[in-house]
Amino acid sequence: MADLTQMERKFNYQAVWILAKREVMEYLRSKPRVISSLAQGFLFLLIFSAGFAIIRINIQGVAIDSRAFIASGIAAIMILFTGIFGGMGVMRDKMFGFMKELIVAPVSRKTLMMGKTLGVGLQTLIQVEIIVSLSAVLGFFGYDISLIWRMLLIIPVAFLASIGIVGIGLTISTRIRDFQSFGLIQTFIVMPMFWFSGALFAFNNVPFFMQVIMMCNPFTYSVDLFRAVLLNVSFFPVWLDLLVMIMFGTIFILIGARSFSKMEIS
Amino acid sequence: MTENIIEVKNLTKIYEEGNVLAVDNISFNIKRGEIFALLGPNGAGKTTTISILATLLFPTEGTAIVNNFDVQKNPDYVRRSIGIVFQEPSLDSEMKGVENLEIHAVLYGMSKNKRRKKIKEVLKLVDLEDKASAFVKNYSGGMKRRLEIARGLLHEPHILFLDEPTLGLDPQTRRKIWEKIMELNKELNITILITTHYMEEADELADRICIMDHGKIIALDSSENLKKQISGDIIDIQFEKFEDKTRIPMLITQLRELPGIKNLTFGSLKDLTDEIPASLNLPKNIPNVNPEMIKARVREIISDPNKLIAAWKKYPMASQMFLNAPLEMKKRVANLFTDDQLNQIPEEIKDEIVKIRQGEITELENETEPIISISCENGGKSLPQIIQKINNNNLIIKTVNMHQPKLEDVFLHFVGRAIREESSNRSKNIKQFIQMRQLRK
Numbered sequence: 277m278a279d280l281t282q283m284e285r286k287f288n289y290q291a292v293w294i295l296a297k298r299e300v301m302e303y304l305r306s307k308p309r310v311i312s313s314l315a316q317g318f319l320f321l322l323i324f325s326a327g328f329a330i331i332r333i334n335i336q337g338v339a340i341d342s343r344a345f346i347a348s349g350i351a352a353i354m355i356l357f358t359g360i361f362g363g364m365g366v367m368r369d370k371m372f373g374f375m376k377e378l379i380v381a382p383v384s385r386k387t388l389m390m391g392k393t394l395g396v397g398l399q400t401l402i403q404v405e406i407i408v409s410l411s412a413v414l415g416f417f418g419y420d421i422s423l424i425w426r427m428l429l430i431i432p433v434a435f436l437a438s439i440g441i442v443g444i445g446l447t448i449s450t451r452i453r454d455f456q457s458f459g460l461i462q463t464f465i466v467m468p469m470f471w472f473s474g475a476l477f478a479f480n481n482v483p484f485f486m487q488v489i490m491m492c493n494p495f496t497y498s499v500d501l502f503r504a505v506l507l508n509v510s511f512f513p514v515w516l517d518l519l520v521m522i523m524f525g526t527i528f529i530l531i532g533a534r535s536f537s538k539m540e541i542s
Numbered sequence: 543m544t545e546n547i548i549e550v551k552n553l554t555k556i557y558e559e560g561n562v563l564a565v566d567n568i569s570f571n572i573k574r575g576e577i578f579a580l581l582g583p584n585g586a587g588k589t590t591t592i593s594i595l596a597t598l599l600f601p602t603e604g605t606a607i608v609n610n611f612d613v614q615k616n617p618d619y620v621r622r623s624i625g626i627v628f629q630e631p632s633l634d635s636e637m638k639g640v641e642n643l644e645i646h647a648v649l650y651g652m653s654k655n656k657r658r659k660k661i662k663e664v665l666k667l668v669d670l671e672d673k674a675s676a677f678v679k680n681y682s683g684g685m686k687r688r689l690e691i692a693r694g695l696l697h698e699p700h701i702l703f704l705d706e707p708t709l710g711l712d713p714q715t716r717r718k719i720w721e722k723i724m725e726l727n728k729e730l731n732i733t734i735l736i737t738t739h740y741m742e743e744a745d746e747l748a749d750r751i752c753i754m755d756h757g758k759i760i761a762l763d764s765s766e767n768l769k770k771q772i773s774g775d776i777i778d779i780q781f782e783k784f785e786d787k788t789r790i791p792m793l794i795t796q797l798r799e800l801p802g803i804k805n806l807t808f809g810s811l812k813d814l815t816d817e818i819p820a821s822l823n824l825p826k827n828i829p830n831v832n833p834e835m836i837k838a839r840v841r842e843i844i845s846d847p848n849k850l851i852a853a854w855k856k857y858p859m860a861s862q863m864f865l866n867a868p869l870e871m872k873k874r875v876a877n878l879f880t881d882d883q884l885n886q887i888p889e890e891i892k893d894e895i896v897k898i899r900q901g902e903i904t905e906l907e908n909e910t911e912p913i914i915s916i917s918c919e920n921g922g923k924s925l926p927q928i929i930q931k932i933n934n935n936n937l938i939i940k941t942v943n944m945h946q947p948k949l950e951d952v953f954l955h956f957v958g959r960a961i962r963e964e965s966s967n968r969s970k971n972i973k974q975f976i977q978m979r980q981l982r983k
Contacts, residue, residue: 294648302636373632377693380596381649382621 291383292391299365299395303402313358317407320350324476325416333478335509344418344507347411349475351430352437352502354403356473356495359438360466362396363445363532367452370539385537393442393529400438401431408506417506429505436521437498443528450535469495479511494524547701547733548572548595553604555590555757564590566757567604572701572735577727579748580737587757588737589629592705595735596626609700622650625694629705629737631686635679639670639689642678643696650697664692668722684715691722695732702726704736708743720746775921775944777928780913782938787912791877793935794914800927802919847878851886861891872898921946 303309325343333340369375378388408427417423448461472486473495479487490496501517504510510517548571555565565587572578580588593599595606597617606613609623633642640661647657665671668688678686687707694702704723708716724747726732738744744751745765753761753768761768781790797803843849854861864875876898884892918924921944932939 290651291649294645298634298637298641298645301641302634305636369634372635373628373630374634375632376598376628376630377632377646378649380598380621380626381646382618382651383649 288383288387291381291387292394295378295388295391296395296398299362299392300398300402303399313354313403314406316357317350317354317403317410320353321347321407321411321414321416324350328476331477331481333481335478335480335511338509340507340509341416341418343416344411345478345503346476347407347416348503348506349473349499351404351407351411351434351506352495352499353470353473353475354407355400355434355437355498356441356466356469358400358403359396359441360445360448360461362399363392363442363447364449364458364461365396366392366446366536367449367455370449371455385539386533389446389533389536392446393439393532396442396445397435397438400441401434404430404434426506430502433498433501433505436518436525437495437501439525440494440521440528443525443530443532446532447528447535450532450539469493472496473499474511475499494520497521497524545573546571547574547609548578548735549605549607550591550595551605553591553594553606554602555587555594555599556602564757565594565601568754568757568759569604570752570759570762572733574700575727575731575733576749577723577734577736577747579744579751580735580754581739581741581744581751582737582754583739586754588754589705590757591754592626592703592735592737595620596624596703597621622697623699624701624703625697625699626703627687627690627694627705627707629709631690633678633686633690633693635677638675638677639681640665640674642689643674643693646693646696652697660696660698664695667695667726668692684711684718687711687715687719688722691719695726695730699732701733701735704734706738707736708738708740716743723747775918775924775946777916777918777921777925778913778941778943778945779916779928779932779939780941780943782940784912786937789935789937790912790914793932793937796931796935797914797916797928800924800931802924804917804919847880847883850875850878851883854888854891861888864891865894 324346328342328346331342333342333345366375369378379385405427408430411417412423412427417426444465448457448465452461472490472493474490479490479496479500482490497512497517497520500510500512501514501521504514504517550571551569552567553565553569554563554567556563568587568591580591582588590599594601595608595613597613597620600614608620611619611623613620634645637645643661643664644657647661652660661674662671665674668691670685670688670692673681673685678689681689691702691704691707694704707723708719711719720743723734723736727734734747736744736747748765750763751761751765751768752759843853854864864872872894876895879887879895884895887895916924916928925942925944929939929942
């Protein structure tokens with residue numbers, strides 16, 4: 277009996293780590309996923325930065341290179357795409373039976389969920405850094421020594437942004453029962469959050485009603501903070517961005533945790 | 543350390559969503575070091591029972607103690623005491639075999655050195671050492687199963703739960719897995735709880751077999767004893783002359799007095815039971831009902847008066863079947879009952895039987911040689927005595943056929959109701975049961 281209690285203490289972080297590691301390893305190993313996320317980034321960067329090149333963007337009197345503007349927005353958007361569908365990996369585990377193995381293990385659901393969140397968070401970081409470094413190499417952000425610490429600073433920001441998103445993914449995936457619902461999620465959650473986040477256009481260039489919708493979208497603030505870090509300009513004050521992100525992250529990760537611990541596996 | 547490693551008491555599980563009473567107030571104990579088989583048809587409640595013992599589901603009522611821990615109060619300790627191989631594969635197929643084991647070991651809190659040592663050990667045990675670094679998606683079905691068994695053993699559990707471990711595997715692989723299971727049991731002294739619906743699997747492996755159906759335990763004993771319960775041998779005797787028919791009832795009363803005789807039926811058994819399923823209108827939505835199983839079941843019921851009465855009382859279909867049956871069959875059935883039993887029979891059938899017995903209903907009798915069918919504990923012992931009696935009566939035997947009940951018959955004896963038309967009835971009862979419980983709260 278003694279050995280049983282001993283095991284309990286030093287235990288959880290190791291479990292969290294191996295679950296996160298599994299998540300990242302599976303991502304890196306699956307060539308289609310790596311290739312498609314790279315190609316997607318390229319495509320977005322090329323098309324949007326070329327297409328929007330003429331548009332003048334002016335934030336608080338500062339003229340901004342539209343390519344840099346778009347690139348930072350797309351980096352943020354990667355979090356949205358990877359985060360939600362990564363969170364929905366729970367669904368895959370459920371369908372292929374591995375979730376049973378996890379649930380019957382002597383670790384709490386919280387541990388399992390933390391492992392998942394960390395894993396998906398790391399995955400999104402990889403994606404974000406790919407986009408950011410690509411754009412940096414292409415010269416979108418200009419060649420500046422400060423870019424190095426900006427790119428490092430973006431890591432905690434991206435991680436913070438991904439938490440709430442993964443929470444949404446977890447919540448959804450514990451409740452739906454088949455892959456068919458993926459299209460639904462794409463149409464009604466991912467796309468609206470994408471288009472109304474201001475990743476592709478400037479907040480002050482759109483009509484008032486759009487501004488209202490954008491202000492209601494929590495992801496707008498993540499995009500804004502990305503710009504604050506990468507371009508040193510933002511529509512909202514940084515403290516507001518941080519506050520919204522923390523609140524959004526906390527609320528959705530709690531909801532995700534709740535539905536995760538209530539999840540029934542037959 | 544008590545002798546029983548698993549103690550289940552009055553366990554009940556209701557899935558409120560579908561009004562399904564999956565496990566109905568069952569109790570049993572499993573001794574340390576034994577192989578215990580839960581046998582039953584699909585939907586009998588085996589997997590639910592195992593899920594409760596594995597803390598995947600909470601019981602609606604009752605308690606279950608696993609390795610001295612209550613599944614509800616100390617689920618984590620229970621989880622460390624057990625290893626599970628699920629009915630469906632539960633491996634991460636995008637990972638390598640060894641990585642699957644690694645994750646498991648970490649989740650169960652094993653230190654790095656121990657992990658390395660144990661993984662090597664279990665891989666050797668299931669003969670997967672050379673395949674360990676291949677991706678699981680490239681494994682064959684049997685390899686996946688073996689890897690799962692290895693994983694179940696990794697944290698040195700006291701008990702291993704195997705939920706239909708050989709489902710969908712070829713005979714060689716099944717044999718191999720059986721060997722592994724027995725090896726584990728003998729060498730590592732691990733208690734094994736196995737569910738299956740293969741009779742021969744339970745027969746081969748288990749020290750004790752628990753037959754479940756409709757969430758209830760129908761029988762629990764060693765395989766040997768279970769087989770004995772359904773009677774040892776069946777002897778069919780066919781007589782030479784048709785005219786002897788009149789003298790056979792007298793012979794039957796004499797034979798009944800012999801020791802070891804369990805049951806006696808008179809008539810041309812084979813023809814009749816072949817006829818029955820043809821006249822049955824089976825509901826169309828029953829999947830995979832083997833006609834042979836139904837025949838065996840009907841044969842089984844019509845040779846036991848008590849079961850017949852129960853069937854008539856419970857299922858309108860059964861009484862309809864009797865009323866529509868050919869006369870010869872009715873006669874045979876009618877002669878089964880003692881006066882006492884006659885009173886328990888539902889009214890309409892009773893009338894018919896009384897009429898038949900009094901000879902009010904007649905038909906042209908077809909001229910087949912009379913056959914009697916005797917089921918007895920030990921055919922070898924009883925047969926000489928039976929023949930002696932027949933000779934005393936100056937009857938001439940044409941053929942004698944002695945055979946053992948098949949394994950399938952044992953199973954069917956306990957669970958066989960292949961036609962489960964009572965399900966609608968049951969769900970009504972369960973609804974009531976749930977309502978009652980809610981009221982009590």
